[in-house]
Amino acid sequence: MSWIKRKKTKQISIGSIKIGGDAQIAVQSMTNTDTKDVNSTLAQIERLYKKGCEIVRCAVIDKEAAKALKTIKKNSPIPIIADIHFDYKLAIASIEAGVDCVRINPGNIGAFYKTKEILKSAKEHKIPIRIGVNSGSLEKKLIEKYNGPTSEALVESAYNWIKLIEDFGFFNMKISIKSSDPKTTILCNEKISKLTDYPLHLGVTEAGSSMEGIVKSTSALSVLLRKGIGDTIRISLSEPPENEIDVCYELLNSLHLRKKHSIDFVSCPTCGRIEIDLIALADEVKKRLSGIDKPIKVAIMGCVVNALGESREADLAIAGGRHFGLIIKRGKILKKVKEDRLIDEFVEVVNEFLQEES
């Protein structure tokens, strides 16, 4: 029994990927190539896919980009969401190009008849719509009513759109309310989750790069995921999108919601007892094992004090000593190796272990 009881939302399908209901939390990202440049876009999608990305969004800024989606969709290993702002005709062109979902922000599409045209087309092509609401495109009257783009304003906007879309007879949707503020992101999603059963896409928008982006995103998403809220996630970083996927899996793995698509590394923070250059050792081991897509646990420890205990939890471990290291398999010492041979021998042991397990 999982320690997290997920809210059972309505299930939708984005291509082959199920979102909501009892489906696992899906990991997504967005390309940052020019969508018209089909080769570069497909190459990036391939890299994202290899990292474990399950759904990818592509920006559609003009007719050529919408047209390019036809070839992209045909050759992509994962479902494609067309990301539309302002122009409803681009949404329809993308749907006709065969995408698996369209992300619109009804607040910037203009008169509601335009959104209705998108919904009609999506219904005809049997694809869902992602309804996005964020502070940047919030209706003026709600900003005035709530004195800013507060969580109440964002939720009211999303809820109003949901009702209008449902009144039009369209129910195949997921919802995302995004803010660059983790607290607002948490409050919005807690509130909307109580009001609707549509699946929710979680993310902190414009979170920043590396440390800031990861901390902001994971602080908000951890709280929500722990409450069982969220059916699909993106960690937005000002970095190559491939990096976002690693963070998504690290987060889901940390919360025991999904297994990583790579090695789960544990390494000690180092202290005065250290007798080996652990930081360089851990970096090199990670680099040498980076191509492995099995979720085994590897611990790199600076000394033997904690290593035996920690290594019981790990499949394989190194415990550093003065000019040597112990290689440990599930808590049992396999061998003592000189420092200059330690990484090579450890990599060999990892490969043998993977063969035994396969």
Ligand code: SF4
């Ligand atoms: S494993 Fe050893 S070196 Fe690393 S923090 Fe613990 S006591 Fe210090």
